[in-house]
Each structure stands twice: as C-alpha cells, then as structure tokens.
Amino acid sequence: MLIFNLLLRNVWRHKGRALLTLLGLVVAILAFGLLSTVVGAWYAGAEGSSNARLITRNSISLVFPLPLSHAERIRQTDGVQQISWANWFGAIYKEPKNFFPQFAIQAESYLDLYPEYVIPEADKAAFLKDRRGAVIGRKIAQTHGLQVGDQMTLKGTIYPGNWEFQVRGIYDGRDPSTDAAQMFFHWEYLNEEAKRRALPRAANTTGVFIAQITEPARAAEISLAIDALFKNSAFETLTETEKAFQLGFVAMTEAIVLAIQVVSYVVILIILAVMANTMAMTARERIGEYATLKALGFSPRFVAGLVTGESLLLAVIGGILGAALTFPAAAAFSGSVGTLFPVFEVSRDTTAAQLVLAVLVGLIAAIIPATRSARIRIVEGLRAI
Amino acid sequence: MIELRHVSKSYRRGDQSVPVLRDLSLVVRQGEFLALMGPSGSGKSTLLNLIAGIDRPDSGEIVIDGRDISKLSESDLARWRAANVGFIFQFYNLIPVLTAFENVALPLQLTDLSESEKKARVTRALEMVSLSDRTDHTPSELSGGQQQRVAIARALITDPALIVADEPTGDLDRQSAQDVLQMLVRLNRDMGKTILMVTHDPKAAEHARATVHLEKGQLERDAEHSA
Numbered sequence: 001m002l003i004f005n006l007l008l009r010n011v012w013r014h015k016g017r018a019l020l021t022l023l024g025l026v027v028a029i030l031a032f033g034l035l036s037t038v039v040g041a042w043y044a045g046a047e048g049s050s051n052a053r054l055i056t057r058n059s060i061s062l063v064f065p066l067p068l069s070h071a072e073r074i075r076q077t078d079g080v081q082q083i084s085w086a087n088w089f090g091a092i093y094k095e096p097k098n099f100f101p102q103f104a105i106q107a108e109s110y111l112d113l114y115p116e117y118v119i120p121e122a123d124k125a126a127f128l129k130d131r132r133g134a135v136i137g138r139k140i141a142q143t144h145g146l147q148v149g150d151q152m153t154l155k156g157t158i159y160p161g162n163w164e165f166q167v168r169g170i171y172d173g174r175d176p177s178t179d180a181a182q183m184f185f186h187w188e189y190l191n192e193e194a195k196r197r198a199l200p201r202a203a204n205t206t207g208v209f210i211a212q213i214t215e216p217a218r219a220a221e222i223s224l225a226i227d228a229l230f231k232n233s234a235f236e237t238l239t240e241t242e243k244a245f246q247l248g249f250v251a252m253t254e255a256i257v258l259a260i261q262v263v264s265y266v267v268i269l270i271i272l273a274v275m276a277n278t279m280a281m282t283a284r285e286r287i288g289e290y291a292t293l294k295a296l297g298f299s300p301r302f303v304a305g306l307v308t309g310e311s312l313l314l315a316v317i318g319g320i321l322g323a324a325l326t327f328p329a330a331a332a333f334s335g336s337v338g339t340l341f342p343v344f345e346v347s348r349d350t351t352a353a354q355l356v357l358a359v360l361v362g363l364i365a366a367i368i369p370a371t372r373s374a375r376i377r378i379v380e381g382l383r384a385i
Numbered sequence: 386m387i388e389l390r391h392v393s394k395s396y397r398r399g400d401q402s403v404p405v406l407r408d409l410s411l412v413v414r415q416g417e418f419l420a421l422m423g424p425s426g427s428g429k430s431t432l433l434n435l436i437a438g439i440d441r442p443d444s445g446e447i448v449i450d451g452r453d454i455s456k457l458s459e460s461d462l463a464r465w466r467a468a469n470v471g472f473i474f475q476f477y478n479l480i481p482v483l484t485a486f487e488n489v490a491l492p493l494q495l496t497d498l499s500e501s502e503k504k505a506r507v508t509r510a511l512e513m514v515s516l517s518d519r520t521d522h523t524p525s526e527l528s529g530g531q532q533q534r535v536a537i538a539r540a541l542i543t544d545p546a547l548i549v550a551d552e553p554t555g556d557l558d559r560q561s562a563q564d565v566l567q568m569l570v571r572l573n574r575d576m577g578k579t580i581l582m583v584t585h586d587p588k589a590a591e592h593a594r595a596t597v598h599l600e601k602g603q604l605e606r607d608a609e610h611s612a
Contacts, residue, residue, distance in 0.1 A: 002487055002494060009482035292478040295439050296492050296539075297467025299460060378439040382474070
C-alpha cells in the first residue's frame with residue numbers, strides 16, 4: 001500500500017506536467033478510437049452483408065442495367081431459393097449534402113430477402129399497398145425529422161425530374177451493423193414513371209438482381225452457373241456474394257482508409273514521444289531519491305519498477321479516460337455527418353485496442369528512464385541532491 | 386567489528402584517475418562512535434561510503450562482522466545494507482511525497498513484518514525522536530531539525546548495528562544540530578549502535594568517542610575522548 005501511495009503521489013507531484021501529459025494521452029487515445037471507428041464504418045456495409053445472398057450485375061459495369069427478363073432464369077438456377085431486384089436511384093433530398101442511398105426495389109421479395117430491415121407489420125402492409133409509398137431508415141427519419149405519413153420530394157439525377165413519395169414506414173436495423181440510413185420505394189413506380197416520362201434509360205430494366213441461395217458453401221458454383229446463363233448475350237452478368245460486392249466499393253477508396261489508419265497510429269507514436277520525454281524529465285529530477293532508495297537496500301529492479309509503474313499508471317488513466325470519451329465523441333461525430341456513415345459504432349475491438357495501446361505507451365515510454373534509474377550508481381546519485 | 390585492510394579507491398576525472406584513499410587500514414570496534422574528520426576532498430565521505438556498502442574499493446578488503454562486503458554481489462550488498470546499515474544524510478534525503486510516518490516505514494517494506502508490527506515499530510521510532518505529533522506531516526511541513534530526526538528514525542527502524550552519518554548537522558542551526566548530536570550519543574551509549582560520523586565541525590566531533598583524521602588518503606587516529 002505504501003509503495004502504491006508513493007506511485008500515485010509521484011504521478012501528481014508536478015500537477016501541471018501531469019495534467020498536460022494526461023490531456024495529450026486522452027486526446028491521442030480518443031483520436032485513435034475515433035479514426036478506427038471511421039475505418040470500421042467504412043467496412044460496415046461489407047460487415048453487415050451476407051454470404052447467402054448473391055448480387056448479379058452487368059458484367060461491363062454497375063452503371064449498365066440488366067433486363068428484367070433475366071429474373072426468371074436466375075430464379076430457376078439450381079441452388080437459388082428466391083430472387084429480387086433493385087435499382088440505384090441516386091436522387092437528391094433537398095440538398096446534395098443530404099446524401100443517403102435510395103433503391104427502387106421489388107418490395108415484397110426484397111423485404112423477404114432482407115429480414116434485418118425490421119418494419120412494423122402494419123407499416124409494411126401499408127407500404128406494399130401504396131405504389132408511391134417509401135420506407136426510410138431510422139437514421140434518415142431522425143436526421144430530417146421525418147415521420148410515417150410525411151411527403152418526401154426527391155430531385156432525380158439519373159432519372160430527372162421531381163419524384164414524390166409518401167413515407168409509409170420507418171425501418172430499424174436488426175443488428176448494430178445494419179445500415180439504417182437507406183430509402184426503399186417500389187420498382188414498379190420507377191418503371192411506370194420512366195415509361196411515362198419517356199426517360200432515356202430503358203424501362204423493364206434493373207440495376208442488380210439479388211438471389212438468396214440455399215447453401216452458402218456453393219456460392220461460387222452458383223455464381224458461375226448464373227453467369228453461364230447469359231454468356232455471349234447482349235447483357236452478360238457478373239455474380240458474386242453480397243459481401244464481395246460491398247468490398248468492391250471499399251476497395252475503390254482503400255487509399256483513403258489506409259491513410260486514416262496510418263494517421264491513427266502516428267497519433268499514438270506522437271504521444272509515446274511526449275510520454276517518454278515526461279518520464280525522462282521525471283527520472284532525471286528524482287535521481288537523488290532513487291539513489292537514496294538503493295542506499296536503503298531497495299534493488300535496481302525496484303527502482304525501475306517505480307519509474308515504470310508511474311508511467312503505466314499515468315498511461316492507464318489517460319487510456320481509460322480517452323476510451324470512455326470516445327463514445328460521446330463518436331456519437332457527436334456521427335450526428336454531425338448525418339447519414340454519411342450509416343453505421344458508426346465504437347466496437348469492442350477498438351476499445352480493447354485503445355487500452356492495449358495505452359499500456360504499451362506507458363511501458364515503452366518508461367524503458368530508457370527506468371533502465372537509467374536502475375543503473376544509477378548510488379554515490380553519483382546522492383551527489384545530485 | 387569493522388575492519389578495513391589495505392583499501393584503496395580512486396575516481397576517474399575524464400582521462401585521469403584521481404586517488405582518494407591509498408592503502409588504508411582501519412579497525413572500528415563494535416559499539417564505537419567514531420568521527421571522521423579531514424579537509425575537503427580528503428576522502429572522508431568516500432571512506433564512509435565504502436564502509437556503508439554503497440561504493441566499492443578498487444583494492445583491499447572491508448570485513449564487517451566477519452563478512453567481506455567488498456566481495457558481495459550487488460543484490461547481496463543491497464540486502465546486507467537493508468539489514469545492517471542505517472543512513473543519515475546531510476540533506477536528510479527524505480521522500481518529499483511521503484509523510485514522516487511513511488518515510489520511516491520505507492525500509493520496513495523490505496522485511497517480512499506484518500502491517501501491525503510495522504506500524505508499531507514506526508510509532509516507537511517516532512516517539513524516540515520526539516515526533517509523535519508530526520507523523521502525518523510531509524518533509525516540506527517540517528523544519529530542518531525535524532526532518533533530520535525523521536531521517537534518524539528511518540535509520541533506526543530496521544535496528545541496524547551500524548549507523549553512518551555524513552555531515553548530519555551540516556544543514557542545521559545550532560540548537561537542532563545539538564539535538565541531533567545528543568540523539569546520536571544516546572543511540573551509541575544506550576542502544577550500543579556503532580556510529581560513524583563524517584563531520585568538518587570539531588564541536589560535532591567532540592560528541593563522538595574517538596576521532597580519525599583523513600588527509601591525502603591516509604588515516605590518523607586521535608586519542609579517544611569522552612562524549
């Protein structure tokens with residue numbers, strides 16, 4: 001208890017220095033946690049996706065549509081349990097910065113394939129009945145103050161003109177990794193309006209088909225079988241698991257993700273340097289005390305332990321505070337970027353990494369001052385008093 | 386009993402080796418109170434450090450109670466010091482963030498005593514130096530004389546046979562110095578502690594039973610005197 005008291009009081013011996021070092025630690029650990037959460041959010045789409053769902057798109061590019069006639073042939077492929085389809089809509093809600101994904105879907109089958117989008121049954125029924133109905137994610141509703149029954153007008157970009165919808169339901173994600181910032185409406189509405197407005201994009205087409213398969217282990221085989229159906233046709237396909245499809249989007253921005261990860265570790269390196277400097281100054285100031293302790297019979301290992309213990313205690317306090325403050329910081333960040341990161345949760349892995357890094361910073365920063373203090377010759381150290 | 390046999394010690398100053406003690410031999414009897422005097426740089430503190438086991442001679446032997454401490458490993462030497470030597474420094478060398486009680490208790494962390502036994506010992510030691518009413522004070526809340534008394538209590542706490550004091554009154558006013566010296570006399574006379582005290586003050590040296598003079602690395606022992 002006496003030795004622990006000594007450690008604790010030594011940490012706060014120079015209050016100003018301790019508080020500034022602690023502040024640096026808290027900020028560094030918090031920044032690491034926040035940046036790691038951003039990286040995690042980037043991959044959230046892939047994390048929340050399934051290996052039991054296959055996505056079929058135009059083999060040339062996602063930009064090119066597929067004819068709806070592909071649907072029946074895909075449905076009849078061995079291993080396919082159920083299919084649906086969806087079109088990326090890409091319109092603007094009020095302002096370009098209010099980005100959120102919008103999909104025109106074959107509603108009944110799509111909502112069957114995605115049980116993770118949880119809609120109250122009554123709302124779901126109302127949506128299925130209303131050709132102009134839309135279902136929005138909870139995050140969109142909260143960000144824009146929308147409720148069931150509200151009108152939404154979207155300004156088309158791919159499909160020009162104004163598009164009116166009525167919010168018939170608000171869905172919640174079943175899992176923390178489920179994206180609750182999407183909007184779904186009826187593909188039939190888009191198709192009818194596209195024909196009526198004589199829009200350049202061909203009617204009776206879709207962006208992707210989604211196939212639920214019976215055996216995820218056969219995903220590769222079934223994907224090849226589906227693509228084989230349309231080989232050498234005017235609309236060749238590329239089929240892959242939903243997870244692979246989502247990771248393809250992440251791969252496009254991999255350089256940014258890597259840069260963010262690098263920055264998060266650089267921040268830790270910086271605080272390590274600050275801690276090492278703090279401990280070096282501290283150990284230098286206490287040479288006389290360490291020499292006295294050694295004279296009294298305490299071992300060099302004990303002296304090294306005192307220095308290391310002090311560094312570790314400061315680092316752990318900073319680590320715990322930084323990790324704890326990451327949660328409100330992440331919530332504030334998520335709120336400020338709206339639906340840019342639909343899933344923005346501080347994971348357990350991130351919190352664990354923050355605490356481990358704090359401990360490592362405490363240990364590494366103490367190596368040199370602890371070693372020097374342990375090796376100090378008693379006579380030389382006593383002269384320093 | 387302390388016996389130094391042909392002990393030499395030198396220090397390095399850059400490229401040069403500066404001899405401090407040359408082929409020095411000394412016998413200190415058990416229960417003796419010996420003052421070490423000499424001009425500045427004569428090696429008296431060096432001699433004290435060697436006997437206390439916080440420095441090593443370049444050659445020779447230092448035998449204390451039949452054990453040559455100059456041959457001990459660092460860890461053995463540390464253990465020997467903890468059990469056998471009490472230190473009193475000129476500038477007290479107390480830990481600033483610990484209270485008087487905790488400073489005195491510090492050496493007991495190296496023992497197997499129970500917490501209650503430690504507490505009892507520390508309380509008695511502080512009573513002995515008349516500081517029972519200052520146990521919760523940190524060094525900054527104590528006068529120089531009080532701090533030195535805490536240091537004396539710390540030096541006694543493990544009941545060592547040998548107490549080494551390097552200029553124990555060097556930083557004290559006259560009255561505090563007198564109090565400290567009287568305490569040392571009592572420790573020697575009533576508790577049989579062997580005390581080696583480095584001092585440049587002849588008045589302080591008069592409290593010891595004998596004095597040795599160190600000059601140019603050589604010793605000269607005065608006749609014993611009554612303290």
